[in-house]
Amino acid sequence: MRVLLFSSQHYDQESFTQAAGDCALALHFQPARLTLDTVALAEGFEVVCPFINDDLNAQVLERLAAGGTRLIALRSAGYNHVDLAAAQRLGLAVVRVPAYSPHAVAEHAAALVLALNRRLHRAYNRTRDGDFTLHGLTGFDLHGKTVGVIGTGQIGLAFARIMAGFGCQLLAYDPYPNPEMLALGARYVQLPDLLGQARIISLHCPLTAHTRHLINAQSLGQLQPGAMLINTGRGALVDTPALVDALKSGQLGYLGLDVYEEEAQLFFEDRSDLPLQDDVLARLLTFPNVIVTAHQAFLTREALAAIAATTLDNIVRWAAGNPHNLVDG
Numbered sequence: 001m002r003v004l005l006f007s008s009q010h011y012d013q014e015s016f017t018q019a020a021g022d023c024a025l026a027l028h029f030q031p032a033r034l035t036l037d038t039v040a041l042a043e044g045f046e047v048v049c050p051f052i053n054d055d056l057n058a059q060v061l062e063r064l065a066a067g068g069t070r071l072i073a074l075r076s077a078g079y080n081h082v083d084l085a086a087a088q089r090l091g092l093a094v095v096r097v098p099a100y101s102p103h104a105v106a107e108h109a110a111a112l113v114l115a116l117n118r119r120l121h122r123a124y125n126r127t128r129d130g131d132f133t134l135h136g137l138t139g140f141d142l143h144g145k146t147v148g149v150i151g152t153g154q155i156g157l158a159f160a161r162i163m164a165g166f167g168c169q170l171l172a173y174d175p176y177p178n179p180e181m182l183a184l185g186a187r188y189v190q191l192p193d194l195l196g197q198a199r200i201i202s203l204h205c206p207l208t209a210h211t212r213h214l215i216n217a218q219s220l221g222q223l224q225p226g227a228m229l230i231n232t233g234r235g236a237l238v239d240t241p242a243l244v245d246a247l248k249s250g251q252l253g254y255l256g257l258d259v260y261e262e263e264a265q266l267f268f269e270d271r272s273d274l275p276l277q278d279d280v281l282a283r284l285l286t287f288p289n290v291i292v293t294a295h296q297a298f299l300t301r302e303a304l305a306a307i308a309a310t311t312l313d314n315i316v317r318w319a320a321g322n323p324h325n326l327v328d329g
């Protein structure tokens with residue numbers, strides 16, 4: 001069975017080749033992103049394996065189905081980039097990797113907290129330039145501070161455990177409280193209470209119609225002045241232009257983004273020779289209290305190995321008529 005992996009990078013090739021061993025799947029690695037312009041590349045592939053910034057809108061899915069594709073094997077947990085109603089109508093099965101390493105993402109969120117608080121990005125540049133002064137580098141003790149976790153599934157829980165290790169107090173917001181969060185000492189509160197009380201807020205909920213722009217001008221106005229916001233969830237959880245205003249006024253004191261609403265055209269590519277056309281991102285990158293990483297929170301050896309193993313297992317099981325990890329519309 002032929003499998004086409006869109007948006008594949010050298011690390012995908014390594015992890016999938018290693019996980020495949022001598023299994024009968026013929027893996028084809030395609031660096032291009034899946035869009036209406038590139039969908040023709042999938043002609044004749046029964047299985048297509050997209051990543052998070054591939055575009056699986058109704059038109060693309062129609063072209064895939066017409067070209068013989070029958071399975072969309074997502075190599076991600078999130079599936080907000082797939083038109084599930086269209087997939088169902090076209091008879092395309094969709095499977096995903098519900099969990100690979102929650103620690104990978106949670107640890108990256110914690111890395112953003114630490115780097116922003118202790119200004120490691122500024123200190124790194126400063127000492128390399130022979131400047132050994134400390135002005136502007138004052139941080140705060142994490143111990144005793146209140147951390148708000150929005151979305152307390154696998155990743156939110158792993159992040160909360162790390163922050164509890166620093167001696168932080170935990171507030172949580174999730175329509176489905178997690179008993180393991182309660183066991184950690186977290187208190188579930190309404191969203192405005194979390195926003196108003198937490199010094200650090202980290203987003204770990206999925207992107208849905210309910211969570212799109214959950215953080216906007218109004219909710220940013222509810223924060224404690226100088227609060228820290230971390231988003232390793234999905235870019236559109238946040239209304240990004242509103243962040244610029246909150247940073248300019250000082251209402252937002254620190255911002256760590258691993259995801260960006262308009263990332264699909266930018267992330268995973270080397271664009272260092274080109275003028276940045278995205279004015280909102282360009283403005284964000286001018287603030288000394290902002291760190292942007294290019295959707296790398298998942299990128300650990302353990303996570304890559306688990307993504308490859310589960311994706312291949314999903315394909316093999318689907319081919320055997322015993323589908324697993326199906327995404328239902």
Ligand code: NAD
Pocket residue numbers: 077078098099102105150151152153154155156173174175176204205206207210211232233234258259295296297298299
């Ligand atoms: P999960 O399903 O285990 O947990 C998600 C939690 O969010 C659930 O407890 C759910 O009840 C909660 N939730 C749903 N709607 C909510 C709402 N309106 N408000 C608050 N909470 C809500 O998922 P997970 O594995 O913890 O992953 C969380 C998200 O992280 C994924 O959906 C994905 O978007 C993102 N993610 C990012 C990366 C990255 O590399 N940056 C990697 C993996 C996952």
